[in-house]
Amino acid sequence: MKQGIHPEYHPVVFMDSTTGFKFLSGSTKHSQETVEWENGETYPLIRVEITSDSHPFYTGRQKFTQADGRVDRFNKKYGLADANAAE
Numbered sequence: 575m576k577q578g579i580h581p582e583y584h585p586v587v588f589m590d591s592t593t594g595f596k597f598l599s600g601s602t603k604h605s606q607e608t609v610e611w612e613n614g615e616t617y618p619l620i621r622v623e624i625t626s627d628s629h630p631f632y633t634g635r636q637k638f639t640q641a642d643g644r645v646d647r648f649n650k651k652y653g654l655a656d657a658n659a660a661e
Contacts, residue, residue, distance in 0.1 A: 584618075585598055585600055585617055590628050
């Protein structure tokens with residue numbers, strides 16, 4: 575590995591701008607803002623728009639659209655009853 579070409583890797587605190595959720599992780603990003611973490615240490619603060627705390631996929635607030643199959647669309651289009659529904 576070449577010396578002097580890699581960015582400095584250090585601990586930073588990421589904060590979700592919408593929920594205020596914070597987590598400590600390693601990064602090469604720098605920030606002028608700092609925050610005191612739970613252990614008493616001061617770390618750079620990086621604000622992000624979406625984290626696992628606010629993303630709909632992870633929070634369960636995501637809406638799934640049911641894609642009908644070709645047979646179902648055909649039956650709906652021509653007003654035919656579903657064979658499985660009659661049973």
